Amino acid sequence: MKKVRFFFLFLSLVFSFSVFSQGKSSVNWVDFVNPCMGNISHLLVPTYPTVHLPNSMMRVYPNRADYTGDLLNGLPVILTTHRGASAFCISPFQGDESEIKPVMAYSYDLEKIKPYEYSVYLDEQQIDVKYAVSHQSAIYQFGFERNKPSFLIVSAKNGDLKWDGKAVSGYEELANNTKVFVYLEPDIAPQHVDNARNSNKDACIVLHYPATAKSIRVRYGISFIDADQAKKNLNREIADFNLSAVAEKGRKIWNDALGKIQVNGGSYDDKVVFYTSLYRVYERPVCISEDGRYFSAFDGKVHNDEGVPFFTDDWIWDTYRAAHPLRVLIDPQTESNILRSFLRMSEQMSNFWWPTFPQVTGDARLMNSNHGIAAVLDAYRKGVPNIDLKKIYPATRNAVMEKTLAPWSAKPAGELDRFYHEHGYIPALKEGEKEPFPEVHPFEKRQPVAVTLGTSYDEWCLAQIAKEIGNEADYRYFLDKSYNYRNLFNPATGFFHPKDKDGNFIEPFDYRFSGGMGARQYYDENNGWTYRWDVQHNVADLIRLMGGREQFVRNLDQTFREPLGKSKYDFYAQLPDQTGNVGQFSMANEPSLHIPYLYNYAGQPWKTQKRIRQLIHEWFRNDLMGVPGDEDGGGMSAFVVFSQMGFYPVTPGIPAYNIGSPFFESITLKLANGKDLKIIAHNCNEDNKYIQSATLNGKKWTKPWFGHDDIKNGGVLELTMSNRANLTWGSAPQDAPPSQDNFYE
Secondary structure, eight states: OHHHHHHHHHHHHHHHHHHHHHHTTOOOGGGGOOTTTTSSOSSSOOOOOOEEOTTOSOEEOOSSSSTTOSOEESEEEEEOSTTOOEEEEEEEEESOGGGOOSSOEEOOEEEEEETTEEEEEETTTTEEEEEEEOSSEEEEEEEEOSSSOEEEEEEESSEEEEEOSSOEEEEEEOSTTOEEEEEEEESSOOSEEEOTTOSSSSEEEEEEEOTTOOEEEEEEEEESSOHHHHHHHHHHHOOSSOHHHHHHHHHHHHHHHHTTEEEESSOHHHHHHHHHHHHHHTTOSEEOOBTTEEEETTTTEEEEOTTSOOEEOOOHHHHTTTHHHHHHHHOHHHHHHHHHHHHHHHHHSSSOOOOSSEETTEEOOOSSSOTHHHHHHHHHHTTOTTOOHHHHHHHHHHHHHTBOOSTTOOOBOOHHHHHHHHHSSOOOOOTTOOOOOTTSOTTTOOOHHHHHHHHHHHHHHHHHHHHHTTOHHHHHHHHHHTTGGGGGEETTTTEEOOBOTTSOBOSSOOTTTTTSGGGTTTSBSBOHHHHTTOOTTOHHHHHHHTTSHHHHHHHHHHHTTOOOSSOHHHHHHHOTTOOSEETTEETTSGGGTTGGGGGGGGTOHHHHHHHHHHHHHHHOOSSTTOSOSOOTTTHHHHHHHHHHHTEEOSSTTSOEEEEOOOSSSEEEEEOTTSOEEEEEEETOSSSOOEEEEEEETTEEOOOSEEEHHHHTTOEEEEEEEESSOOSSTTOSGGGSOOOHHHHOO
């Protein structure tokens, strides 16, 4: 009997040691990342299998149309814009010199993609390719298997290249007087170099090697300043030609970044979806400071960064919703640097306007509204350091008052803006009425409902910033304007409905299909069913407008039940961005992300718990079609990260988080101050999605939300889960999440 007891004690100790070892985080989080998740989808290309380090300048993905592309068009050197073509190209080749082209096309096989390294076999050429990436440099290794002369072809579409006896250097022109530079050095000197094909179009340098050169390695650096800086970046990061060392260093960097959030429990696929989504959040914005300097396309000059790294390439219309708030939690210093970069951009541009879609080549001014204002307010109210609101406020104010509100335009405010500021809404054109205003984009149209609702939120954010800096007059002015969404609410239908310049609702009207391509004549990429809920800052008032909590919930339910109304072919021919449908709800586009959480405001948080679990399991999966629509710069991926953790920031600018339904038994967020936020979900599994009871920091918790102050110094949210809904938890009116009219009175 003693032997039996001793045996079980031994097993217990072994098990305890194993758990303890796992608790010390021996897990390689990066191994859960699947860069190919979502590389193809219904209509659009949601994601690319990007090889990069977190928020780094060097990013590449295979040069092909999409994941199913049968040919690789050369090998990439650097991706300069999201969904853009690579700048420069390197093409290994074995065979007859007469067959050489600036960019070679390859049949390929055995492709393997990880966040920090890439490998592929060019089967017809019989060339084995390996690649590893650093922040501003990278390294290729080519294994040549044929008994023929070998060549390395370096090309640039629009630029210049030269050989200096040791390395290839040069530049490629991008847009807006922006150049990207390269310095590329092989480990074996070529027999000779041919630059006869060098010109300003398809510049090309060919390095010639004998058939005996079976392995050639190439390391290179890139820069937006000059070729000398590209060389410095290379030598700082990759001192030799050890590809394995570069890959191992990149792997550690990714493990450290992804390990800021550690999950236990859940399925393997749940973990893959989670960590792949977190990896995508780190793809942008990118730091382009190089040894304390950076080139700014916003004024065309090289600046000293004065110790504050400069970031760009951020799709703020999408990323303000969840990517910025997620970074506030896990990397507030980087968030501070990003927002300070936005201020520098504003100062460097000819107009002192807060940026909209800052890219390497400048501000693209895409989409509508300027929700970068929300990112500022959210960061400030959550304690992100070095946010100087007094310096920032004029740029954000000017972005609404001096720049036109017309979508996809960088023009100054015009007649359309004067109408908005006088009447409180953007007017819609009647059927057949021609557009008289030059600031309106011919394809994107006015988007009057989307712009009115989005600007109302921006003006609410301006009001709150004005309040923080003691500008009472502006606070009152913009707070009043933050209710402008009311001007388009149609009480007869419960929808936001476009009005003409005379104040009449456009009739006849169909909230599913009116508005032409992408519904842009009235909305933007999504129809009226999506924009019915686009009042992020004042859900309490939206509930009142709809007639109270019960009617609000009925309207929410109907969003998920309303049929498409046309065949899928016809529906998506008009609304290609509104995929991932559950009824009229679109999981594929960012304006929908907060909608499942709105049940929390109306006393039925159990429906939020149900919807979130269903939506993510249906539309985000560990496979090639595992993302339902445009991922858009980390915006949608951040929604997945938050939702799988069990909470979500419905209103950036209000320091609070709505509670959903966690996917894991435990989640640990390692906050920047060294504290941990832990979420423990007892009995959590695929069926047990419903919260029965909760405690926050040891106290009974009946609210379907918690504040940033509750968790900023760490804490524990403990949930007890079941497969049956608790209809009373979180249902009391006084427990509703905060919005303007029930929080900031």
